[in-house]
């Protein structure tokens with residue numbers, strides 16, 4: 032049998048940090064409201080010269096370094112993003128060029144908003160287990176703040192930019208035990224940036240529109256469900272999880288899910304206060320944080336989970 036194993040992780044956050052106090056100078060909000068409702072204290076925002084593939088490149092370089100592999104070893108690139116550099120080519124192709132890979136290895140993007148990294152991980156895992164790929168670079172990268180209306184306090188305080196990357200490699204022992212993905216497009220209207228191109232012109236609103244309360248309730252419901260699905264499939268209970276790595280959207284969603292699962296907060300990665308919601312980058316950023324800060328150690332079991340626009344949601348069990 033061939034399995035996928037995690038060989039390395041890396042992440043990148045743009046230098047510019049924007050605090051709640053800074054936002055409160057331009058929009059009717061307060062540090063107290065944002066912290067108490069979301070747990071967010073600050074977020075990182077890209078430099079005007081940086082695109083999503085630039086953020087992805089920094090994270091990918093760090094993941095390759097930690098995997099002790101060179102870019103030429105990579106034979107698949109999957110980038111999860113909602114904020115590609117351009118309509119096409121894909122951010123994955125642009126990243127491939129920045130990494131200097133000339134082997135002709137396949138590269139493509141995946142769009143599942145905040146669940147994008149779990150979708151990308153699952154797709155890369157299928158390639159590896161089918162025996163067609165040895166080393167896959169899986170990236171979640173976003174310049175999500177480009178999708179915000181900075182006058183809309185309902186959304187502009189919630190998000191940030193960043194990128195996280197992992198290298199998954201073929202192995203004879205399982206690392207990635209299972210992934211489970213879901214979607215229900217009937218909820219598309221609750222969280223969307225509905226703008227599109229028509230006859231060469233941008234049409235419709237390009238910024239994020241969200242029914243925050245409805246998203247919140249749905250998130251707490253399905254995160255718990257999908258986490259139970261992957262644990263049951265592997266005949267494991269929540270007590271076997273050494274580190275819970277949830278999507279970082281709102282500390283209240285994270286804590287409520289951990290509470291429902293019976294996972295104590297010392298086993299939960301909580302980076303949302305420093306980064307805000309970085310969409311597809313959030314789970315790989317949190318995973319890299321956990322490994323670099325020894326919240327997750329070699330041989331231990333991580334439970335990854337995310338939910339986002341679509342709606343999409345999913346979970347993975349990973350022995351690192």
Ligand code: UT7
Pocket residue numbers: 059060061064065068069145184185186188222241242243244245246247250280281308338339340
């Ligand atoms: O990855 C998935 C992406 N999205 C999410 O995960 C978001 C999920 N939802 C949430 O995180 C929460 O629903 C929010 C943080 C968006 C809102 O928290 P809430 O506890 O659901 O807020 P609420 O509905 O109790 O409060 C809404 C009120 C409104 O005022 P009125 O109509 O009650 O007077 C808003 O106008 O809070 C007001 N409000 C704000 N006030 C100050 C909304 N945003 C702000 C703000 N500052 N930034």
